[in-house]
Amino acid sequence: MADYGHDLQFGTFLTPVAGAPHRVVELARLTEQSGLDLVTVQDHPYQARFLDTWTLLSVIAATTTSVRVSPNVANLPLRPPVVLARSAATLDLLSGGRVELGLGAGAFHDAIASVGGPRLSPSQAVDALAEGIEVIRGIWDADGGQVRVDGTHHVVPGAQPGPRPAHPIGIWLGAYKRRMLELTGRAADGWLPSSPYVPPEGLTAMNAAIDDAALAAGRAPADIRRLYNVSGSFSGSGDGFLAGGPAVWAEQLAELALDEGISGFILIGDDGEAIRRFAGEVVPAVRELVDAERHSPASSTGIAPTGAATPAQDREPVEVARGAAQAAGLQVAPTPDEGTRLSATAAWDETTRPVGPARDPRRTYTPHEQAAGRHLIDVHDGLRSELAQVRELVTQVSAGQMDPGTARSHINTMTMRQNDWTIGAYCEAYCRVVTTHHTLEDQSLFPHLRRSDPRLRPVIDRLEDEHHVIHDILERVDRALVAMISGEDDGKALHAEIDLLTDALLSHLAYEERELVEPIARLGLR
Known part of the structure; x- marks a missing residue:
């Protein structure tokens, strides 16, 4: 497949447990303190044991400073697209452009119907999602005139657009089946599957379906960012996926970045120590391996041009890329103490x-x-x-x-x-x-x-x-x-x-x- 050349991003996928309402907020803060890029939270509004995802994301955005937030993924059947669009834009404005929109068609149809949502077939849910994306993009286009969508599942006869988000919010679809993958390539900004549902060996065919749909719609495959919710263990022999030490994780994730174009890795789970190890030991190593390969002398351009694929057989393996990252003297310079003091009192000698x-x-x-x-x-x-x-x-x-x-x-x-x-x-x-x-x-x-x-x-x-x-x-x-x-x-x-x-x-x-x-x-x- 391809390395689409996107910058690498790393984050967490947290469970909004209502029985410990402050725990998830603390894990979000830990995500930021550990230097990760993104906090995501699952969205199941019919689940009484869970906190409301949008309220929780607002609190997380208010109590962090730089990390971005996203539902993983928002349940569209229970979140009307006009309201969802305005909610996302509002939080993006208040957080300084730190919101992305993971979006799903809603998989648990009985649960959705149990709280008054529409009971849709899988095919109907995909159609409703396509209409919902059109509505959401229309609301965000503050200069586009009235939003008019005459769909089967979403009818908007003339909504005023706005507010405009602080930055172009990405719509990332949790997609697995053919029609959802085609919708991703045709209309989304990102793809967000999970490793428990799609193991690494299943990514190639799904990526190809997205690429084909993007090209058919006149888009470049690189227009769609590929993210991956991953789970694993730091114990094990390294024989399975993410079942070993940080070096095993780094090798496997770097290969997915280079061979499958995955540029976002989101750790599933609520273990603070796992988050620390992921951020402190895995992430820097993945960045090193991918950066070394992208700038390898074997490639005259460094990384694949936008929309172009670099075949895996034409690249050095990750093990060779590791060797390309030559050791050198310490080049990280500590910040000097300028010696300026504002207070007449000294905190210590x-x-x-x-x-x-x-x-x-x-x-x-x-x-x-x-x-x-x-x-x-x-x-x-x-x-x-x-x-x-x-x-x-x-x-x-x-x-x-x-x-x-x-x-x-x-x-x-x-x-x-x-x-x-x-x-x-x-x-x-x-x-x-x-x-x-x-x-x-x-x-x-x-x-x-x-x-x-x-x-x-x-x-x-x-x-x-x-x-x-x-x-x-x-x-x-x-x-x-x-x-x-x-x-x-x-x-x-x-x-x-x-x-x-x-x-x-x-x-x-x-x-x-x-x-x-x-x-x-x-x-x-x-």
Whole structure:
């Protein structure tokens, strides 16, 4: 088949269990903290044990900062297309363009009928989905005039279009049978099957059906992104699909990307440790293998041109691609501490910080090993960026330069968003992000590094001590926020605490990168 050249994306597929309503939100936050791209949630409105998917996705979008959200997949028979289109566009606007629309025809017809939905045959359900896609695209086309669809299952005699989404929302179809695959090639932006229903050996024929339908409709096969919900285990001999260590996963997923054009891999399950391992050990390795093959000297163009296929027999195997990713010296540069301090108070004595073992100048690192250190810096850069936004918001609101309505509009363009558009909610959310990041390090990364290289113990102990200090500062920020919002303080105490938080956090992040980027590259993220 083909590598369509799409950028790789990785995410999670979570269960909206109503008995533990906050658990799925925490897993969504973990998805983002782990550096993944996408959080998806199954949608079964007739299931009383599940939370409502759209309400849940709204909460997830409001309590995360960068990860995208999507139903996996939305049940169209129970979600009228006009309402669904406006819901998706609204959430996309409020989240800054972080919504995609996984969409399905609805497979459990008795369950749908039991809650008042239409009882459709499989053939009728496909027809209804095709009509629904036409309605949804019409509503999103704010300049297209009244939406008029005279279908068998969906009749819209003259709806006003809008609102326009913040970005072109992708419609990804959960499709398995011939007519659904043809609809995907003809009218969708993506294909979203699941490995429990379609094992890897079944992808080739289904991909071909989508490609044929796309070409018949005058589209390029590369216009349709291919995503894959996958499940597996990190135990096993590696004989089956995703039944082995992270290296087995990486090899198999990279092969699917290169041979079947799969560019999105979404982990099915609610195991936090599996999410961490997937994000920290599998994803960087898959990216390395695919990137090495796409830029292999065997290909003059690097990747397949849009709409063109590179036959598998004309490419080097993944094992050769791995060899093409030559080891080199450490090229990941820790963020330096510029030394600027805003507060007259020092959070700690920086001169007493331990230093880890000296780097072996002869040691080389593969791109996969270096990606692990790069991931730490990327997460830290997100914290730095959000801190700068917190500082700006505090300054403008407390100085009276921004009224609450303007603040709401301003925050809507920022990375982090909350349902409660107040300075308190925004700062509180940032405090939670920092605390969650430190908790993940304390419970997973630091014990691994301490066990793997005892010489790092003094550094790890110091970093953990600084986590406690930063936690205390965050609590003081919270108390200062309460005092300012209640009118007990004019904001001076809040500014002082924010200055101290800025000094402490930026200093801490720089120290952590200086001491851990190389050990993480050498020892991994387990």
